[in-house]
Amino acid sequence: MEMQERNDEKTSKKFSKDLIQKVIGSFGKYQLWVCLLIFVSKFPVAWHQMAILFLAPKISYSCDESGQNNTCPCPEPTYDTSIFSRTIIMEWDLICEKRWLASFTQTLFQLGVLVGSVLFGMASDRFGRKNPLLVAVVIQVACGVAAAYVPEFWTFTFLRFLIGASVGGTMVTGFVIIMEFVGTQYRDITSALYQVPFNLGHMMLPMFAYFFRDYSDFQLSISAPIVILLCYFFVMPETPRWLIAVKRTDEAIVILERVAKINKRPTENIRADIEAYQASIEKQQLKKGNILDLFRTPNLRKNNLAMAFNWLTCSYCFYGVSQYVGQLSGDAFINVAISASVTLVGTFLSIPLMRVIGRKSIVIIFHIVCAICLLVLAVIPEGVGSVVCASIGVVSSFIVFVVVYLYCTELFPTVVRNAAVGFSSMSARIGSMVAPFVVETRDKGLWMPPVLFAVMPLIAAGVTLLLPETKGCELTTTIEEGEAFGKKKDTKN
Incomplete structure (x- = not known):
C-alpha cells in the first residue's frame, strides 16, 4: 500500500x-x-x-x-x-x-x-x-x-x-x-x-x-x-x-x-x-515546507546561511559601489553611465558562463575579482583608473547577483525553494540598506569605502566553498533529498 x-x-x-x-x-x-x-x-x-x-x-x-x-x-x-x-x-x-x-x-x-x-x-x-x-x-x-x-x-x-x-x-x-x-x-x-x-x-x-x-x-x-x-x-x-x-x-x-x-x-x-x-x-x-525547515537540519541550515550571505554580499557591493561611483571626481553623468554600461555587458556574459562553468566556480571567481578591484581602488588616485576599477567591481558583483539567483533555486528542494529565495532576498536587502552608510565613510578617508566593500566578497568567496555544485544536477523535491544533497560527492558537469 x-x-x-x-x-x-x-x-x-x-x-x-x-x-x-x-x-x-x-x-x-x-x-x-x-x-x-x-x-x-x-x-x-x-x-x-x-x-x-x-x-x-x-x-x-x-x-x-x-x-x-x-x-x-x-x-x-x-x-x-x-x-x-x-x-x-x-x-x-x-x-x-x-x-x-x-x-x-x-x-x-x-x-x-x-x-x-x-x-x-x-x-x-x-x-x-x-x-x-x-x-x-x-x-x-x-x-x-x-x-x-x-x-x-x-x-x-x-x-x-x-x-x-x-x-x-x-x-x-x-x-x-x-x-x-x-x-x-x-x-x-x-x-x-x-x-x-x-x-x-x-x-x-x-x-x-x-x-x-x-x-x-x-x-x-x-x-x-x-x-x-x-x-x-x-x-x-x-x-x-x-x-x-x-x-x-x-x-x-x-x-x-x-x-x-x-x-x-x-x-x-x-x-x-x-x-x-x-x-x-x-x-x-506534496507536503509544503516553510522557512523554519531551512534551519532544522544541519546541511540545509549550512546551505541556507551560506547562500544568504552571498546574496547579502553581492547586493551590498553592487548598490554600494554603484553609489560610490557617483561620488568619484570627474563627470558624475559619465561615471554612472560607464558603470551601468559595463553591468549590461556582465549580464550578457553571465549567460554563456552559466552554460559552461559551474555556479560555485563563477560565484567564487567573481567575488575575488570584485575584492581585488576594490582593494586596488583604495590605493590609486581618483581618475579614469578609479572609475574603471569601481566599474569592474560593480559588474563582478552583478554577475554574482545573476548567477546566485539561479544557484539558490537549484540548491534547495521544491517544498522550501520559495522560502529559501525569500530568505536570501531579505538578506540582500539588508546588504543594500547598510551600503549607503559605508559610502559616507569617504569623509573619514578616501580609502575606507573600497576596503570596507572589498572585505565582504573575500569572506563570501571562502563561504561559497562550503556549498555544493548544482550545475547538471536534478532538482530535489523533499526536505530529505535537500538534506542529503551535497553530503557525498556531487554530480558535476
Whole structure:
C-alpha cells in the first residue's frame, strides 16, 4: 500500500511538472509577449533604486560666516549650483550633523523593497499574481509623482519607502509570472535576460539627470512614464498554474486554450488533460515546507546561511559601489553611465558562463575579482583608473547577483525553494540598506569605502566553498533529498 502511494505521488509530480509546459510549449509567441510586458516594469525599478545617485549627488558648499568650503558647522551654507540646481541635500540642508539623513532615505527605500517583497510575495500566493502586481504599479505611480512635490523631508522619505515597497512587489510578482509561463529549459536564460531592462534603466538614469537638474523635476521624470504600466489592467494575464492550484480550473483552461492557439499548439485535449490533472493533485499533494525547515537540519541550515550571505554580499557591493561611483571626481553623468554600461555587458556574459562553468566556480571567481578591484581602488588616485576599477567591481558583483539567483533555486528542494529565495532576498536587502552608510565613510578617508566593500566578497568567496555544485544536477523535491544533497560527492558537469 505504501509503495503504491509513493508511485502515485511520483506519477502526480511528473504530471504536474510537464503538463502545462506540454500544453502551451516551452517558449512561444505568448511567452515572448509576457516577458516583454514584465521586462518593461524593470526600467522604473532601476530608476527608483538608483535614483539616489542624482537625488543626493556630491555637492560643494561654502559657509558665509567663515568663508571656507565644505566645513562644519555651517549654519547658512551657499551651495554650488553649477551642475545641479537643486538636490535633496540643498533642499533640506543635509550636511554636517544631518548628512546621515541622505543615506537614511536610501536605507528606508531598501527597507521598503524588503517589506514589499515579503508582503507582495504572500499576497501573490493568496490573491493571484496579477492583482498584487496591479496594486504595486498603482502605488509606484502615485507615490513616485507625489514625492516630486512634497515640501518636507520625512514625508518625502516615507513616500520613498512606499515606492521601495512597490518596487519589491513588481520584482517578486513579475519574476514569478515569467517563470510560471516559461518552460524549464529556457528559465536560466530568461532569468538572466530579466536583468537586462534593469541595466538599460540604470544606463538611462544619467540622461534623466542631465536634462532635469532639479531633484523635483528629476523625480517626476522617472515617475511619470510609469503610467504606461497601467495597461497591465487590460493586457496582463493571470497564470494558469496559480488558477489550477486554487481550483479555478475553468479560468485556467480558457487562458491555456488561448495561449496554445497563439503558440500554434493543439487545443483539442486541453480541457480533459487539465481536469484529469486537477483530480490527481487533489488526491495527492506534496507536503509544503516553510522557512523554519531551512534551519532544522544541519546541511540545509549550512546551505541556507551560506547562500544568504552571498546574496547579502553581492547586493551590498553592487548598490554600494554603484553609489560610490557617483561620488568619484570627474563627470558624475559619465561615471554612472560607464558603470551601468559595463553591468549590461556582465549580464550578457553571465549567460554563456552559466552554460559552461559551474555556479560555485563563477560565484567564487567573481567575488575575488570584485575584492581585488576594490582593494586596488583604495590605493590609486581618483581618475579614469578609479572609475574603471569601481566599474569592474560593480559588474563582478552583478554577475554574482545573476548567477546566485539561479544557484539558490537549484540548491534547495521544491517544498522550501520559495522560502529559501525569500530568505536570501531579505538578506540582500539588508546588504543594500547598510551600503549607503559605508559610502559616507569617504569623509573619514578616501580609502575606507573600497576596503570596507572589498572585505565582504573575500569572506563570501571562502563561504561559497562550503556549498555544493548544482550545475547538471536534478532538482530535489523533499526536505530529505535537500538534506542529503551535497553530503557525498556531487554530480558535476
